Amino acid sequence: MAKATRLSFGEELAELGATHPDVVVFDADLSKSTQSQLFAAKYPARFFEMGIQEHNMIGAAAGMALSGKKPFICSFSTFVVGRFEVIRMSVGYTEANVTVVGTHCGVAIGEDGYSQMALEDIALMRTLPNMTIIQPADDRETKAVVRFLADYDHPAFLRLTRQGLEDVHGDDYTFEFGKADVLKDGSDAVIFATGGVVKHALDAASDLQADGMNIRVVNIHTIAPLDIDYVVQAAKETGKVITIEDHSIVGGLGGAVAEVLGEHHPTRMKRIGMQSYGRSGTPAGLYEYYGLDKNGLKGQIKDFLHKS
Amino acid sequence: MDITLPALRRSAQEMRIDIIKMLHAAGSGHPGGSLSLIDLLTVIMTRYVKRTPDNVSDPDRNRFILSKGHGVPALYAVLAKLGVIGHDELLSLRTIDSRLQGHPHNASLPAVEASTGSLGQGLSIAQGMAMTAKLDSKEYKVYCVIGDGETQEGQIWEVLLSAPMHKLDNLIVVLDYNKGQIDGSTNDIVNLEPLAEKLISFNWHVQEIDGHDFEAIDQALQNTQNYGGKPHFIIAHTKKGKGVSFMEHPTEWHGKAPNDEQAAAAIKELEATLN
Numbered sequence: 251m252a253k254a255t256r257l258s259f260g261e262e263l264a265e266l267g268a269t270h271p272d273v274v275v276f277d278a279d280l281s282k283s284t285q286s287q288l289f290a291a292k293y294p295a296r297f298f299e300m301g302i303q304e305h306n307m308i309g310a311a312a313g314m315a316l317s318g319k320k321p322f323i324c325s326f327s328t329f330v331v332g333r334f335e336v337i338r339m340s341v342g343y344t345e346a347n348v349t350v351v352g353t354h355c356g357v358a359i360g361e362d363g364y365s366q367m368a369l370e371d372i373a374l375m376r377t378l379p380n381m382t383i384i385q386p387a388d389d390r391e392t393k394a395v396v397r398f399l400a401d402y403d404h405p406a407f408l409r410l411t412r413q414g415l416e417d418v419h420g421d422d423y424t425f426e427f428g429k430a431d432v433l434k435d436g437s438d439a440v441i442f443a444t445g446g447v448v449k450h451a452l453d454a455a456s457d458l459q460a461d462g463m464n465i466r467v468v469n470i471h472t473i474a475p476l477d478i479d480y481v482v483q484a485a486k487e488t489g490k491v492i493t494i495e496d497h498s499i500v501g502g503l504g505g506a507v508a509e510v511l512g513e514h515h516p517t518r519m520k521r522i523g524m525q526s527y528g529r530s531g532t533p534a535g536l537y538e539y540y541g542l543d544k545n546g547l548k549g550q551i552k553d554f555l556h557k558s
Numbered sequence: 559m560d561i562t563l564p565a566l567r568r569s570a571q572e573m574r575i576d577i578i579k580m581l582h583a584a585g586s587g588h589p590g591g592s593l594s595l596i597d598l599l600t601v602i603m604t605r606y607v608k609r610t611p612d613n614v615s616d617p618d619r620n621r622f623i624l625s626k627g628h629g630v631p632a633l634y635a636v637l638a639k640l641g642v643i644g645h646d647e648l649l650s651l652r653t654i655d656s657r658l659q660g661h662p663h664n665a666s667l668p669a670v671e672a673s674t675g676s677l678g679q680g681l682s683i684a685q686g687m688a689m690t691a692k693l694d695s696k697e698y699k700v701y702c703v704i705g706d707g708e709t710q711e712g713q714i715w716e717v718l719l720s721a722p723m724h725k726l727d728n729l730i731v732v733l734d735y736n737k738g739q740i741d742g743s744t745n746d747i748v749n750l751e752p753l754a755e756k757l758i759s760f761n762w763h764v765q766e767i768d769g770h771d772f773e774a775i776d777q778a779l780q781n782t783q784n785y786g787g788k789p790h791f792i793i794a795h796t797k798k799g800k801g802v803s804f805m806e807h808p809t810e811w812h813g814k815a816p817n818d819e820q821a822a823a824a825i826k827e828l829e830a831t832l833n
Contacts, residue, residue, distance in 0.1 A: 274693070295693065296693070298689065300720065301719075301720070303716040303719070303720060305678070305679075305682065305712070305713040305716055306682045306685070306713060306716035306717055306720055308682070309679050309680075309681075309682020309683050309685070309686065309713065310682050310683070310685045310686035310689060310720075311686060312672070312682070312683050312686060313672070313682065313683035313684060313685060313686020313687040313688075313689070313690070314686040314687070314689055314690045314693075315686075316664070316671065316672060316683065316686070316687065317617075317621070317686070317687045317690035317691070318617060318690065318694075319690055319693075335676060336676075336679055336682075336713070338676075339673055339674075339675070339676045339679050340672070340673070340679050340682065340683055343663065343665070343673045344664055344665070344672055344673040344683075345664070345665045
């Protein structure tokens with residue numbers, strides 16, 4: 251069953267409340283959307299409704315982190331990461347143990363349109379030297395990541411979806427922080443995908459297998475610190491690299507992989523993602539429009555493999 | 559026993575000399591706002607925060623956040639006076655291996671509590687620390703000095719709205735109201751007035767004092783100690799460059815260091831007050 255990673259997050263955080271008395275949760279008037287409401291209902295004294303004051307939410311959470319708490323601060327990613335300079339100073343440079351939880355990432359939020367879509371948040375957060383960035387791809391992985399972050403002692407950014415995601419992992423999945431997660435083997439090319447589009451990438455690669463293209467699919471849940479060794483190894487083994495993300499291709503996963511390969515092992519690359527502002531539409535309609543659905547991905551992957 | 563106010567007044571003059579020496583050695587920095595701040599900081603840190611070398615990392619310590627981070631030479635001077643950092647270390651200000659960064663950096667020097675210098679942010683951090691104390695039923699208080707130019711920042715007004723909602727009577731904000739900012743007079747750029755009326759209507763406990771009158775500073779801080787239910791805001795009227803006659807100007811000495819002659823003249827004038 252498709253499940254939004256924001257819901258998986260909310261459920262797991264509410265579970266962790268019992269075992270992690272230091273965990274506190276902040277929201278900026280979007281708790282029903284971010285699903286921090288699930289924690290709020292169980293632990294009202296440790297939930298802080300800050301109103302529509304994202305700057306102050308970030309700073310107050312930093313103050314609580316500096317006085318011994320483990321804050322998770324929740325909003326739409328574009329609203330919270332959009333207050334980047336406060337994150338930069340009060341969380342990053344201050345080394346405050348705050349997890350920034352940004353939901354409603356990418357064009358897949360649909361009808362609300364560009365103002366609510368985070369398409370640049372990974373790019374911004376990647377510039378902070380001590381910011382860990384994790385984007386899970388399904389329910390199981392999200393819950394494992396939330397458990398990991400509850401015990402993590404550094405600034406972190408957790409990027410979550412509004413839309414439901416199909417499972418890409420089985421019951422035996424173990425989350426390994428900072429490690430590339432190989433979902434499908436292949437030797438003709440490698441796809442690095444992250445977040446909500448991982449399943450689309452996997453489906454596209456499975457279809458292309460039938461056409462004789464043997465494409466590896468790798469889920470990159472930890473965007474920072476990136477698994478540089480694996481990225482370089484996969485580039486060497488396949489010779490062709492594709493990145494897929496519901497985010498700007500500038501500075502996101504595509505940018506991160508390009509930077510690594512440019513320095514360590516220059517390789518032919520195709521970055522698939524957003525290259526414009528978003529717009530309103532149905533989530534499925536927007537993925538088709540921007541070429542991020544299975545068919546759109548297949549076409550772009552085939553073009554790239556035929557040309558290179 | 560508390561140090562007497564006359565002794566603190568003298569101590570503040572000595573720290574003014576330290577500030578001049580630090581800025582002269584560094585060749586850059588902010589004398590105007592450091593000199594306007596030092597009297598307030600002396601009383602806050604000595605009598606109320608009660609910072610000592612032994613309680614710097616005590617989880618129950620009172621906190622102090624310098625939200626107007628450019629005034630940090632004054633904070634370093636006080637931390638040296640209290641023995642938290644070495645007096646010799648002051649002259650390392652703004653040099654590459656120094657813990658005394660040009661603006662406060664807690665990861666370099668934990669005693670400054672937070673990294674500030676981008677205006678508007680330190681007060682939110684102070685609010686969060688006060689929220690932790692409330693959540694944990696701790697007695698410690700959080701003191702925060704903000705600037706008047708800084709009070710033009712939207713984030714300050716987020717806290718002005720938010721802190722009374724959380725009934726943070728353990729949060730004491732002191733405004734170093736020196737009326738000057740880089741491009742001119744605060745009143746000409748974005749006027750804060752009528753400030754006390756605004757703050758009272760925002761549900762703060764508001765006091766207005768002369769920020770160079772040690773008795774008034776001490777009394778205002780004393781008045782916050784057992785006044786429950788509301789966060790505290792002390793509007794402290796100060797003079798930019800206070801104590802060095804040629805630096806007492808709203809804008810001239812915001813962000814430049816004294817040269818050799820100016821430093822010598824400033825130190826001579828300040829030393830004369832110690833006799």
